[in-house]
Amino acid sequence: MSGIALSNLKKSYGDTDILHGIDLEIKNGEFAVFVGPSGCGKSTTLRMIAGLETVTSGEIFIGDQLVNDVQPKNRGIAMVFQSYALYPHMSVYDNMAFSLKLRKMPPGEVQKRVRSAADTLELTKMLDRKPSALSGGQRQRVAMGRAIVRDPEVFLFDEPLSNLDATLRTQMRAEIKELHQRLKSTIVYVTHDQVEAMTLADRIVIMRGGKIEQSGTPEDVFHNPASMFVASFMGSPPMNLAESTVYDNGAEKGVNINGTVSIISSEDSPLSSKAGDRVVFGIRPEDIVPDFESDINNKNWTASVKVDLIELLGSTKLFHFHIGTNKFIGKAGGRSNIEPGQVISVVMDMRHARYFDPETELIIR
């Protein structure tokens, strides 16, 4: 098993720069998920690690080996593609055995490995079938089986679940997680789905515009977003963000949103800006709850708001409201008796509030 290190990795197509210098270390056995919007460079980075794209400048290490000019087959990697990329004219068995046969592995060993992977993935009964006779989930498993049999140092996954329906995606997600726990191999996984990223990753790497915006544990990026982009990208619905002004009357310090609602900051998440400074105030929907459901007893953190809209998600209800021109979303229990148009008192848990610089869009520490 090996870790991966990327050092000032850049990629350009002609005059267009795709990656602007990526520095990242993925530890041995770590499950790293690259997440970001379309065109952020996450797939390009993955393909560069795989050796399917050339490196414009910078270095890629897999283990201790500099692999910039190493052929894909010699990098000790296996890749699962978004389209699965199964060989349609070969049986499931041959799809999985192809790379082993190319390595001139003895037939007995090939059979042993394929059977073992098929057992793990519950594909034993399908070994003679062609991919066209399989369902989407089964094809996905074959693609994973093809990777497993190679016993690679590093697994690379390029949006492997994006062609599956929601139920199957949840199921396969769990299977991939289980696979990682069993194999303990290094995995680099690319997705645009932040739920996938949160559930699978040991470490999330959030990318934007060819740069790493933040890299850290799922808890870290969720609770301590480094920028407004991360705050709004991770979480569904995303963190509420509102331009506001810092006030300080000597005894209390807080933010004034839109000149209408003032909320005092918490010592657990102190506000370092000076009075009069403009900041972007951020708070997650789950930290805004109706007063009657909250066990927080702090009148300084409450506001009276008019509910615009309710979205029932089953176990929870999202309620939308405005403070001035700023739109907010809060979370109530699924059985809460709130209606659109109703005026309710909400509690904002300021212990989890975050403040961002409106110019740099970065968090204010």
Add this chain to the structure above:
Amino acid sequence: MIFPILQVIEYSFYDNVIVTSDSTFVGFDNYKELAFDPIFWTSIFNTIIFTVGSVVGHLVVGIFLALLINSPIHPVPRAIFRTLLVLPWLFTAVVVALNWQLLLHPFGIINYALKDFGIIDSHVDWLGDESVAMATLLVISIWRGYPFLMISFLSGLQSIDKSMYEAAKIDGAGWFRIFFSITIPQLKPIIYGVALLDLIWTFQLFPLVWLTTGGGPGRATEVLSTYTYRFAFVDFEFSKASTVAVILLTFTAVLTILYLRKGKGKSEI
């Protein structure tokens, strides 16, 4: 359309049709006569050589050039090459035949070029020498017919999922392995389809052969289609011509049925 075909079949069972009014029913006599005609067997043999040689040539050249113009080169030269390589298909048989006759003339440019490069010692009459006429005719036929296959293969190549090639690369397959284990199996349905179609077309090809060698020298390039024409419009033996035409039709019909069956099978998958 059916009527002329039926009439030709009818003629093949009569003697002295068209040229005289008192034609007589002779049953299978025309067929029997043909069976003992050595030129008929020569023309069958030549037709097979010509057809198989042309089709194999078209397949090999077509796939090779399709791979070339599908490779990631600059779009401008690629567009130019594509256009140039399709050109042979756009000329009529007359133009192709005349062109090649001029090029291959004993005092033509090809002879001079080959002699200058030291490949041949003296000028060769490419279309007039029995030992090389069929090979020469095959070269012309391959040159004229490959573009259709090339274009078919090109569209096939472009529809192959690129990630399959990438997966094969990671699996450790080299160029040849990828070609034989991915590209060819992926193109198989197209290869079958166009090869059969090409067999049907080439089997009954007439103008190119007639206008370049006329079936000669001697009977060196006599194929069933030129043999039919010679019977009909040189010897005015329309009964014999009809008989050969019926035999040609039978062969072509078998190939067509194969082609249609293949198509039907495919649509059922």
